[in-house]
Amino acid sequence: MSIEQIIFYVFATILVVCATLVVTLRNPVFCALALVLAFFTSAGIWIFLEAEFLALTLILVYVGAVMVLFLFVVMMLDINLTVLREGFTRYLPLGLVVSIVLIAELVMVVGPGQLGLESMPVPIPHPEGYSNTKEIGSVLYTEFLYPFEIAAVILVVAIVAAISLTLRRRSNTKVFMKPEEQVVVRRKDRVRLVKMSSESNND
Amino acid sequence: MMQTSFQMPDLTPAIPEIFLLTMTCIILLIVPYLSDKNRVLTYLLSLGSLAATAALTVAVHTSETVYTFSGSFVSDTMGDVLKVFVYLVTAVVFIYSRKYLLDRNIFKGEFYVLGLFAVLGMMVMISAHSLLTMYLGLELLSLSLYALVAFQRDSKDATEAAMKYFVLGALASGMLLYGMSLLYGVTGTLDIGGVQTVAAGLEDSKKLVMGLGLVFVIVGMAFKLGAVPFHMWIPDVYHGAPTAVTLFIGTAPKIAAFAMVMRLLVEGLGDMHDQWQDILIIMAVLSMAIGNVIAIAQTNIKRMLAYSTISHVGFLLLGILAGTQAGYSSSMFYVIVYALMSMGGFGMIILMSRAGFEADKISDFKGLNERSPWFAFMMLIIMLSMAGVPPTVGFYAKLAVLQSVIGVGLTWLAIVAVVFSVIGMFYYLRVIKYMYFDKADDTTPIESPTDMKLVMSANGLGILFLGIAPGSLLAMCAAAFS
Numbered sequence: 001m002s003i004e005q006i007i008f009y010v011f012a013t014i015l016v017v018c019a020t021l022v023v024t025l026r027n028p029v030f031c032a033l034a035l036v037l038a039f040f041t042s043a044g045i046w047i048f049l050e051a052e053f054l055a056l057t058l059i060l061v062y063v064g065a066v067m068v069l070f071l072f073v074v075m076m077l078d079i080n081l082t083v084l085r086e087g088f089t090r091y092l093p094l095g096l097v098v099s100i101v102l103i104a105e106l107v108m109v110v111g112p113g114q115l116g117l118e119s120m121p122v123p124i125p126h127p128e129g130y131s132n133t134k135e136i137g138s139v140l141y142t143e144f145l146y147p148f149e150i151a152a153v154i155l156v157v158a159i160v161a162a163i164s165l166t167l168r169r170r171s172n173t174k175v176f177m178k179p180e181e182q183v184v185v186r187r188k189d190r191v192r193l194v195k196m197s198s199e200s201n202n203d
Numbered sequence: 204m205m206q207t208s209f210q211m212p213d214l215t216p217a218i219p220e221i222f223l224l225t226m227t228c229i230i231l232l233i234v235p236y237l238s239d240k241n242r243v244l245t246y247l248l249s250l251g252s253l254a255a256t257a258a259l260t261v262a263v264h265t266s267e268t269v270y271t272f273s274g275s276f277v278s279d280t281m282g283d284v285l286k287v288f289v290y291l292v293t294a295v296v297f298i299y300s301r302k303y304l305l306d307r308n309i310f311k312g313e314f315y316v317l318g319l320f321a322v323l324g325m326m327v328m329i330s331a332h333s334l335l336t337m338y339l340g341l342e343l344l345s346l347s348l349y350a351l352v353a354f355q356r357d358s359k360d361a362t363e364a365a366m367k368y369f370v371l372g373a374l375a376s377g378m379l380l381y382g383m384s385l386l387y388g389v390t391g392t393l394d395i396g397g398v399q400t401v402a403a404g405l406e407d408s409k410k411l412v413m414g415l416g417l418v419f420v421i422v423g424m425a426f427k428l429g430a431v432p433f434h435m436w437i438p439d440v441y442h443g444a445p446t447a448v449t450l451f452i453g454t455a456p457k458i459a460a461f462a463m464v465m466r467l468l469v470e471g472l473g474d475m476h477d478q479w480q481d482i483l484i485i486m487a488v489l490s491m492a493i494g495n496v497i498a499i500a501q502t503n504i505k506r507m508l509a510y511s512t513i514s515h516v517g518f519l520l521l522g523i524l525a526g527t528q529a530g531y532s533s534s535m536f537y538v539i540v541y542a543l544m545s546m547g548g549f550g551m552i553i554l555m556s557r558a559g560f561e562a563d564k565i566s567d568f569k570g571l572n573e574r575s576p577w578f579a580f581m582m583l584i585i586m587l588s589m590a591g592v593p594p595t596v597g598f599y600a601k602l603a604v605l606q607s608v609i610g611v612g613l614t615w616l617a618i619v620a621v622v623f624s625v626i627g628m629f630y631y632l633r634v635i636k637y638m639y640f641d642k643a644d645d646t647t648p649i650e651s652p653t654d655m656k657l658v659m660s661a662n663g664l665g666i667l668f669l670g671i672a673p674g675s676l677l678a679m680c681a682a683a684f685s
Binding site: 158 | 228311
């Protein structure tokens, strides 16, 4: 076994274990941390595929930004896991059977028999000085201009959707009190003089 | 470093897409500055943009197939015809839903912006000639639809429907993406035409992987179409979403989903027709059976129409699985006709609804003939057309797909389809019975804006007219596959 294979198997094992932990751990904070490690190890595998730029982006974007945000959400929401996990043991046997059958079938079809080195061309390592980033840069705005633009539109839709679903103007909370309205307020807007007949103490 | 010989793409075929995107962004910028009183401007601008996009699509149309953007965009007759119908259906959806949105206080600019983004997504799907653009177009459409379903934020049903739609839709996208990644892994190309060329010369062991990829792609597409056994989301989402959004989901996206099936299965994996034909036969038979039988048990008309959608998807698949030019054009005819009928059906629910009242029970249609004979007649035409009774256009749509199935020797399938469509006749006729033979429980006069009444009448009469003279639309669909 060569050193590359050993490193690959170490990374792959950590990745699979972490992915399993993400769905099985009880504490959601630990789940998020396991996911961080999963991203990290998959970035390592990507470097093996000579996709250095994407691997670094994965760490920067997912580990650096997305997961930190995710941790904040998890800590703020205080999700009640006992309710969420109610059906877990009940569906576990069926889920296990289905997933084992699925994995077995997938290994048979996409295993080394079909996609191994015997049937696929051996990948040739890139020459020294080959820049992954430069390659992506040279096709991103040319060959892949159209998909790139659509991806940008999808992000706009995500922003529009998120804002239209979450922005609420609550009129009954102090947070949305407008200072300029408070400044221009006059006495007659707030105070009302009510004339009442004086009460007699006779009865 | 490798020097790529890159040529500036020809933007002419994509002018409608570029124009619509520009207009949507302009509308998005205008929306925040409009007061509630001028909100109607968004609506008019959206309709105007759709009309102008339609004009541009017709203007740039050429009879030959044009590829651009390094082969990831294709413009052909099928695409252009489908696009024009997507604009038409969306414009009518906007007209129908205006009063509904006003009554429920959700007449906001975002509805139109998201709707137009969804149209853009459908256009991208219809014109996609690469696995990547197909997926991105689908996501653009789906994300807009998820947000639209949840649009009525105070409604618990709508939020639940949006959640179900989102989770199942994400799962389906994942399946589709996995299938696409397998196809890419074996063929080494994202180009749909390239997949076809490479797949023809593959050895058997690779064909096995292609087969697995095919299965995942079909699962993803079946989810989006709503074919059994991937139909579970349809009744809940149609029921829970605001009727205006149900009207949208149930019409235009079906046209785009048809285009997706055509591009991926027929243009990309046409060589594997033997394999996907069997899968589609099973899905078609199950869809027609479950859709038509369960629809009988429904009391909510939105759910009933949801199950009717499932059965129509079964019919739609019949033409595609035949694998002939006649079959494809009959399916295209079917999907366009279905969009028009479904538009009328959900439109009637909106027409009958008013502020604080949803006419979503079948019993709400009781005695419609006394309240408004004209609209009872429109609903009669729509229901007969969905059931496939001559002289409405639904009859020709069913006839065309059945002919194409018999044409390839699958007579038993045609018989099964006819049997289920006779079973399905029951629940369409029940609506007609309620309208004409039962006493009205509720005698509030039907009030709706004149434009909606006019378009609704045009919709119903159009179905009748196309049934009497289906020649032009049939010819248009046949021309797309010659």
